[in-house]
Amino acid sequence: MTKRILSGVQPSGKIHIGNYFGAIKQHIEMQDGNECFYMIANLHSLTTVRDKEKLNQLTLDLALDYLAFGLDPKKCTFFMQSEVPQHAECTWILSTICSMGLLERAHAWKDAQEKGKKETTVGLFTYPVLMASDILLYEPDLVPVGKDQKQHIEITRDVAQKFNSTYCETFKLPEPHIPEEVAVVPGTDGQKMSKSYGNTINVFAEEPEIKKAIMGIQTASTPLEEPMETEGCNVLALYKLMATKEEVEALKEKYRTGGFGYGNAKKTLLEKFHEYFGEFREKRIELEKNMDYVYKVLEEGNEKARAQANSVMDRVKAHTGLKIR
Ligand code: TYM
Secondary structure, eight states, X not given: OOOEEEXXXXXXXXXXXXXXXXXXXXXXXXXXXXXXXXXXXXXXXXXXXOOHHHHHHHHHHHHHHHHHHTOOTTTEEEEEGGGOTHHHHHHHHHHTTSOHHXXXXXXXXXXXXXXXXXXXXXXXXXXXXXXXXXXXXXXXXXXXXXXXXXXXHHHHHHHHHHHHHHSOSOOXXXXXXXXXXXXXXXXXXXXXXXXXXXXXXXXTSOHHHHHHXXXXXXXXXXXXXXXXXXXXXXXXXXXXXXXXXXXXXXXXXXXXXXXXXXXXXXXXXHHHHHHHHHHHHHHHHHHHTOHHHHHHHHHHHHHHHHHHHHHHHHHHHHHHTOOOO
């Protein structure tokens, strides 16, 4: 049965394989047979990126990345969050019913405060309300994301329920779509892959950077001649994402036999990386030569997204008393 799908990615850094396997791969696969909306969440990026040129570039990069991965604008609506003013409008309305406590419990907010790394702005605090608007305006059944976004979808459901019970049935409650095997893609140090941990493998980086990232993956220090542990190995965990079952089994066998070493395991992963992502990387280079096409795709997507968001906003305004006739 056709489902309505909505998701987004922030243009706040280079796309890494955690973003791809954890979310974008599902976005591309779901285009067939579903009604999909995918957004460049550039309003969210303002909480971390404060340079005009940089935000412009990251936005275009993300558009190119998505198209290179196979996003087909004929099959889905691909748009920029900032070009649909209803997101910001809906955020205000939702913020008037969303309790402080709900947002104070958000992991991202608690982390930012504890680490004292990020400046704790009002925008960072209300980030989940903007995300709730992003989702609710499109009435999706499913929101395909990685596990780190699960709480944001729970908050979205809570806010929607609060609105529906305060006024009347207005918003549809979305479900997260998080395939277990890619819920948390590990980084080169074994923690969750994340640009804020500096442990990423960036899909469209130059070859030397990719090689450096892969050859720098942290492993055990088993001597070369001895068998290597297959459980909990970061190299194998990443290889599994790109290789067939038989290839994974063959590599595991080499681990068990010994005399193979982590250097060779990493080289095998590097080769697999290029085999898997090579086509996307080439397509991206081609797309870059035709930026007019990219602008056009986004302009058409923005228009379609505005029409959808507007229809829900009309309902919201009517149900809250903001509309008088
Ligand atoms: P963002 O831009 O940080 O990440 C984009 C997507 O990549 C997933 N992801 C991962 N999945 C598995 N393993 C990892 N190591 C990993 N790292 C990142 C994220 O879970 C996400 O699905 N707030 C969102 C963007 C957003 C959004 C939305 C998403 C804004 N509005 C509405 C869905 C619906 C974010 O910052 O994701």
